[in-house]
Amino acid sequence: MLRFEIDATKSTPRIYFDQGKNVLEIKGESYPENTSEFYGPFFKWLDMRLEQLHEENFTVDIALIYFNSSSSKILMNLFERLEKYAERGKNIAVNWIYDKNDESSLEYGEEFEEDLTTLKFNLVEKAGG
Template sequence: MDRLQLPQTERSPLVDFDFDRQRLRLEGESYPEDAAAFFGPLIAALDRYLERLRAEPPAAPLILDLRLAYFNSSSAKAFMNIFQRLEAAARDGVEVQVNWHYQTDDETMMEFGEDFREDFQAARFELCVFD
């Protein structure tokens, strides 16, 4: 499956979905004017990819790294849609790990990570602090 890469802009995060390596990454700020238009193609690509993994689970885990400085409520909804799909894939036998990266002094992002983590049972959700 082709790698999906979008550059970071002032309002949207860097996207690097390296499907062949099972590494997905979102980084930066996320408040696109039309979150559905921005995240829709990403979620569609993720759906196609997860179907492949369900049919033939890889030996290594699928890893999603999120390193966000800010996001709005529309982006949060999109993240939840992504997380629900990853959790469902994990329940179906795909090993999934989500890494939520936040800066040491960013309590808000830490708390968002803690809140998102509550929705995971089958997939691993790690809080990863950095300086």
């Protein structure tokens, strides 16, 4: 069960896993009515995928234009999960992609990064942004 894809809606991000590149992309806006219901299947899939990782790199690209407080908690849950796998020796990196004109997005990325010790977390200015 490597493939995973959820199309974006007005209030939920596109979540797409590119098997060939081993890159997970979360892009768009995140303010679903029920974050647990929306993100539950994703976390179940993610845990299964991360358990299957061996030596290969696994990259998570996050480019969220907007997210609400409950989605912020979900993101922290995501980073804590990834951190646990990184502590077990998995090669995981997160790219927090922000627009240079969006100071708050950069600040959120910096705040998330502060809470992590093992997980590689990169702040990446959006190309052309």
